[in-house]
Amino acid sequence: MTTTSPSQEPAAPLEPTGAPAVALRGLTKSFRTKAGEVHAVRGIDLTITPGEVVAVLGPNGAGKTTTLDVVLGLTEPSSGTVEVFGRPPRRAVAEGRLAAILQTGGLLHDLTVRETVRLIASTYAAPTDVDDVLARTGLTELQGRLVSKCSGGEQQRLRFALALLPDPALLVLDEPTAGMDVTARREFWRTMHLEAARGRTVVFATHYLEEADAFADRIVVVAQGRVIADGTTAEIRSRASGRTVHATLPAAGRGAAVNRLLAHPGAADVRVQGDRVSVIATDSDAVARTILVDLGGHDLEVVTGSLDEAFVALTGTSDTTDPIEEDAR
Numbered sequence: 080m081t082t083t084s085p086s087q088e089p090a091a092p093l094e095p096t097g098a099p100a101v102a103l104r105g106l107t108k109s110f111r112t113k114a115g116e117v118h119a120v121r122g123i124d125l126t127i128t129p130g131e132v133v134a135v136l137g138p139n140g141a142g143k144t145t146t147l148d149v150v151l152g153l154t155e156p157s158s159g160t161v162e163v164f165g166r167p168p169r170r171a172v173a174e175g176r177l178a179a180i181l182q183t184g185g186l187l188h189d190l191t192v193r194e195t196v197r198l199i200a201s202t203y204a205a206p207t208d209v210d211d212v213l214a215r216t217g218l219t220e221l222q223g224r225l226v227s228k229c230s231g232g233e234q235q236r237l238r239f240a241l242a243l244l245p246d247p248a249l250l251v252l253d254e255p256t257a258g259m260d261v262t263a264r265r266e267f268w269r270t271m272h273l274e275a276a277r278g279r280t281v282v283f284a285t286h287y288l289e290e291a292d293a294f295a296d297r298i299v300v301v302a303q304g305r306v307i308a309d310g311t312t313a314e315i316r317s318r319a320s321g322r323t324v325h326a327t328l329p330a331a332g333r334g335a336a337v338n339r340l341l342a343h344p345g346a347a348d349v350r351v352q353g354d355r356v357s358v359i360a361t362d363s364d365a366v367a368r369t370i371l372v373d374l375g376g377h378d379l380e381v382v383t384g385s386l387d388e389a390f391v392a393l394t395g396t397s398d399t400t401d402p403i404e405e406d407a408r
């Protein structure tokens with residue numbers, strides 16, 4: 080599926096509702112599989128106000144797509160509630176308040192770009208002008224091209240054009256730039272910035288902290304079906320770009336010292352290699368003090384980590400071996 084289903088109803092007057100663009104309360108979603116129940120979303124509360132540009136950031140399997148599918152009315156919550164502009168999602172879709180660009184989806188390959196946009200426009204009672212939509216998504220030059228001849232990035236722009244046809248107040252994008260090269264990615268976000276500047280609410284899922292940082296006003300970090308951080312881009316950036324404190328710990332009592340650091344409120348992640356410990360810290364001063372004063376550590380270094388390292392620390396997606404089992408027995 081490419082975009083949300085077009086409405087067959089007469090156009091409803093799209094007055095602002097005064098309600099949040101998205102309101103999730105106690106959302107959970109589980110799937111039954113042969114291997115047992117999968118808890119994809121484990122209790123998410125989230126309010127997005129109209130006009131916000133929000134990145135839902137998280138690693139693979141965090142529950143981003145499942146959450147967005149609930150917002151789009153494509154799947155029902157197991158428990159909790161969802162409202163889009165104060166309405167059930169499907170009603171918001173039918174009213175043209177909400178449209179989506181999903182990761183993949185069925186474009187008709189035998190049609191041209193323009194034919195595709197015209198076809199979908201004809202299913203709306205009051206669509207946006209086709210030429211306007213083609214121009215805004217940079218497709219005017221490509222309008223005579225068969226969809227089958229379009230690159231992945233161009234097809235994604237076409238999906239974007241289709242999503243703009245009902246003039247939605249909320250755009251939901253699930254990893255919209257997946258598979259695009261750097262130039263296409265930059266062009267896509269340039270266009271999306273213009274749409275956000277027109278007052279649309281934009282909610283997008285991404286794996287990339289850099290992409291969230293570059294485009295969103297607010298970042299909601301999701302891991303293992305829960306929101307683990309939510310704040311302005313600057314807040315998340317400062318929280319995420321914590322410093323790493325490296326030190327040598329005495330052999331005696333090293334396991335207990337590592338456990339103490341793991342429980343430290345200023346530590347986001349702790350790794351051990353030989354007699355060296357590395358602590359990704361949200362409060363590097365406090366961690367350094369504990370290591371030097373309480374744990375007898377020495378050879379201390381404090382370095383600023385990369386954003387990517389920090390994201391790993393924030394989401395707990397470290398794929399390194401558990402340091403406690405490895406080194407700190």
Ligand SMILES: Nc1ncnc2c1ncn2[C@@H]1O[C@H](COP(=O)(O)OP(=O)(O)OP(=O)(O)O)[C@@H](O)[C@H]1O
Nearest residue numbers: 110112117119137138139140141142143144145146
């Ligand atoms: N229909 C389904 N049946 C069973 N399990 C599912 C189903 N849909 C999702 N899951 C599982 O739920 C969890 C969350 O999946 P989801 O696709 O929401 O994560 P995501 O954050 O979007 O990941 P990605 O970035 O890889 O797309 C995963 O463990 C996934 O395997």
